[in-house]
Amino acid sequence: MKISFAEGLAKAIYESLAVDPRVMLVGGSFMGLNMNARKLMEPVVRDYSDRILATPVSELGLAGAAIGAAMCGQRPVVDLGTGSFIFQAFAQVVNEAANVHYMSGGQSNAPVTFYCLAGMRGMGAAQHSQRTQAMLGQVPGLQILTPGGAEDAYYLMKWALLESHNPTVFINHSLLFNETAEFTPGTPMLPLGKARVRRQGRDVSIIASSITVPRAMAAADALERQKGVSAEVLDLRSIVPLDRDMILQSVAKTGRAVIADECHRSFGVAAEIAASLAEQGLSYLKAPVRRVVVPDVPIPFSQPLEAELTVSSEKIQAAAVEILTSA
């Protein structure tokens, strides 16, 4: 059966509440202002309103309380609303949640999920378009999930709510709700930390996550159609843990890597992957690695300015063509 990203998310939340009474929702929007997607949350509200907390606009307090509850036996997910608002909660997420287990010498753990509806969503301007996976990736102790497909929205959310032992940042890109994927109920999840090969290819590896997954797929289709290029698309699914083995395997096969990511260029997710390739995969590379990422500028409001900075399918294609023709 086909499910949409929003359906996968709502289903995961509903089933997790049903399975484990420790699961609780700190805030319950999850779908932002997407009215169709919001309807999918109605069963959750109908059946589990006693486990949905009404939330004041107090991100730091909400995140901190969820971390506290998690350390004391609950399994909360905090809806931080627009993903950029995680900054209001940073002190608790970064300096408390991430350190709890380590600081206690492994005695305490905080299985809390921070849900962020993040990314360049279109006219969000500088304060509502943040992608925080790269900077959060600098914080040992945080797991960072970045699903790019509907089945992974389901599996990864369910994993975070029911199985994770650690604080998890679940980054859901605002523009993914309508993406669909094949889904067979009852099949086990591809383990966390494994990248998903979305498309097999021989000539170039396109390494993607979150919103860049559908864009990489579109780029791969166009490359095949227009240039006869066979592109492999890797969906990382999570930034932490990062599946370096699969990245290296894929590049060993294709000899070329385009890394598509919505974080800023410098010190970003793509930078980390490029560094891993330089350290461990240099002999595989037939051409320089290309990062297709957001330049190091804040996100402007005006549509053509935002478009200039957006990691589009066209830019991914162009980067692939460039490294295929340069060597």
Place this chain on the structure above:
Amino acid sequence: MSEHPKELIEPLGKASGKVGSAERLKAMLRIRRFEEQCIALAKAGQLPGHYHVYIGQEATAVTACAALRPEDFLFSTWRNHGHLLARGAAPERMMAEILGRASGYAAGKSGTLHLSVPKLGVPTTSALVGGNLPLAAGAGLACKRRGSGIAVVFFGDAGLEEGAFYESLIVAKVWQVPILYICENNSIPPKQRKRGQYTSSTLPAARLGDVPSALQIPAESVDGTDVDVLTECFDRLVAEVRSGGGPRFVEVCCNRWPGNIMTWPELPGGEWQLDWAFGGRPDRAEMVAWLPSDPLLRHLKKLVEQGVLDRAQVEAIDTQVRAEMASAAKFALDSPFPTAGEAYRDVFAEADGRR
């Protein structure tokens, strides 16, 4: 493209030194008509993205700004159109910015959310709940150090739910900073909330002013629908802050305009009609119910009853204001979008001061 407009208009009261009742009416009407243009442009698909309007709260911006001097600093929020217009921003430049055009104040970078005009003492606009509160305390500190001016910060009732509110009050009080906190409470009781309307604050304090009071910041509450009451209140509080009295807090009680819904604002009953002050009624029940707390309508009725203005004079003012705002919309629509290179400018300042 139209001729480039002047950057600023004359701030309220600057010329006369004193703001009259009719002037305040016009200032409120300008905000109302400006935002009706926003809503029309959004309906026409010209205003992309999320935006918020100030309809029903205009009296607060107009009376507060009338008490300010050019050297003062003002901080607003995502609901900033009224504050900026009342402070003297040019509607053409604002509208161009709201539409993401090159001739906007930020060359398209801010949109509606972060509209700011440093020349008017509005250095930045945060669209994060509570984001402006610590900044405003810092502006007040700057005023104290240079020995002139005050800071005024506008925010909504939900701002009190952020820790930033509490911390801002603490530093402002400890340093005796000249700052006026203006909380525009446009909350709505949960039972009266229609589906799709924004939620309201959930602060478990009996009165919003109890929080600043506990920190020894004098707090009061005022009717946000009465221009004369607001004028007295802001003139007095601004004078107290200006004379070194330290921070003040005021809760302005507004009654939520029914078109203020979460996704995109709507105009229930269409554009606001002067006729509603002369016996006419909107054709939507929620507007009929709300109009007694419309500060614009209240003030207009009062001026007519007092004989300050007659219907013909009011119509003339409205015609002029409508033309001004239609021309602002036209200017914005005629302006080009910024070129792609603009995206890379202004990341770091290269000199002291702005281009």
